[in-house]
Amino acid sequence: MGVQPQDPTPPATPGVSRRTAIRMIAVGSAGVAAGVGLTAVVARRDRGAARPRFFFSPREEATLAAFCEQLIPGDDVPGAVEAGVIDFIDLQLVGPHSRFQGLYRAGILSLQNTSLRLHGLPFEDLDGPVQTELVSRVEKGSCPADLWGDPSASAFFGVVLDHTRQGFYGSPRHGGNRGYASYRMMGLAYPNLIGQNRYPAERG
């Protein structure tokens, strides 16, 4: 067959063998079909048990979680992390978004190194306002040039922002938007039941 696979072979995920990862995906998607499996995984995570990750190492997760929480911060409504954005990204990186694995692996490392160079601390340990300022620099691409290659800082920012929005506003079946947090925030009824939202009969 003629297709040249575009994506590099996924790098081995620390702590998870490739075979386990595949088994977990299988469980995950069967769960989606049955409407239970993924919920069970999510519930287990909520209780603070070890979080099975398909892609991110614990260090990567800590950095990315702090970054995403800057993009959509929590207040009286959950922010990115509480709404499950990291669960979403981690799951999609071994699914439809697998072509972004390299971008996350390299981009998170560049972000970590940028934080160490500029502030002497890991990104996730910086004070909130300092994090905000650094995220701004990543967005604008004004970071030490030698620490960013492929992806560039602004390319990394663009992809993570897009995926964070997907995780926050997409259907919970993909691992994010836990409890329809964003729908509740925007005042949208959910689930979108057939017939629930019809005009009154006399209006056709």
Add this chain to the structure above:
Amino acid sequence: MPLPRVNVVVVGAGAGGGVVAKELAEAGLTVVLMERGDWPHYDRHNDDELVSQRSPALGNPYGPDDARYRRVVVNPGGSTSVVLPSEGAYSNNAGCVGGGTVSCGAMAWRYMPQDFRMRSTYGAVEGSTLEDWPLGYDDLEPYYEKAEYEFGVAGDYSENPFGAPRRRPFPMPAFPYNREGRQVVEATRRLGLHPFPIPMLRNSVPYNGRPACIHMRSCVGFACPVDAKSGSQNTVIPRALATGNCELRTGCVVAEIKVDDRGRARAVRYFDPEGRGWEQECDLVVVSASATETARLLLNSKSKLFPNGAGNNHDWVGRNFQGHGYTGAFGISEGEVYEEAGPGATVAICDYNHGNPGLVGGGMLANEFIVLPYSFCDVRPPGEPRWGKAHKDFQRRYYKRIMRLYGPVQEIPNFSARVEVDPAVRDAWGIPVCRLSGGRHPYDQKLGEFMSANAERILKEMGATRTWRGRFGTGLSGGQHQAGTCRMGNDPATSVTNRFGQVHGIDNLFVADASLHVTNGGFNPVLTIMALAYWVSGHIASGWKGGGFR
């Protein structure tokens, strides 16, 4: 074992192909309808915004899939990128039984008479291949009517003085205006404009055995859970199958049209769902694979008399690739305007389609379909922060207070916007893929700015506290409204088919989809594609000599 020969192979079961299959099967021809995708199932994809034909972040619910399909895009600097169907640059429409008609927004426009005579109405535009169609509105009128009745369109033109003349009323009453629509009506009337309900391929009352619309907020981009949207898959294709003369082969990807040394189409080569290759012999072939894929198939069909692809001896196949610049304006209303009743678009004006002083063409303006939460992240005034607390605040404060007037701007076609086949990249079946290059004609920007300014003026009249204009780039058009790549015309040196969609030089090869459009109107195209397919089929059926075609 060779497959039994049939009269006709139709490639693609979308807007154009569905009509052709039905018309020819009813005329008594034996038809094989080849569709690369499967039957659509609402339950498989439901209302998930990330798997929507409109925002396919995680893939297209109604095809094609990211695993097996690719395209190559030539970037402005000359470098190339391989793109997937879920990426915007792929310029996707759809790939399933029903094609784009399953998940479209269902606006059902007739083009206006001037849309078929752009060159005579406005004269030449520098750097453009702007031309008249080789047929006029009056030729197509009976077929528009047939499309409206056989598919089912709800509408009412009594308050649209610009509406193209029609002999019969719409088969179904128009939908009522929604909350935002009523405000548009009042404001546009105060401005001396002429609002009227958008005609829709959607049942306002039970019609043709299907129920009335239940107003899902997730409508455009999705299949309808109760089948109230009128698409090929629930109208003409079932009727084609019911004749007993039509066989639908799903999951079958056509790779090539076999043209013999005398210049006649003899068969199509295709792959079945298991990936096995077949040749289906036939008396004639109708290609309705969408503007990108039809061009690709013709270009991939090389023969002795057509070494550069079927019908391509003058290098016009794949040229004039166009779509619509979609633009308008946004406004923030003082109070809520959101109404939990999809699809949201209810009112339009055609005051700006033609006769704009000093301008060539124009476009229709309508209030917009409901934008779901993820897509709403991009609805922002210029300079608004994209993230942080400001992002969240905008989402919760303004989601239900946004008003929008948007519409398709008639594009000025240009020769260098084109579909080719890539010399190196292939799809999962080993077939060379589409290679897209070129950009929009600069004139489109001018028209776009004019339309956005009009939309903004109306939003201000509606009392918007803050307004901003939409814009579109100079890059290649195409996408959902893709058209133009196998232009019809009277001169074989400057077109691909004659006025009946018959490919110049290959008498038994036809095109019946948006590829034929010489220009693409200032309207969404699907009803015109259907009407043209009836027109092409009528010509084929009347020339059919029972076992042959001339």
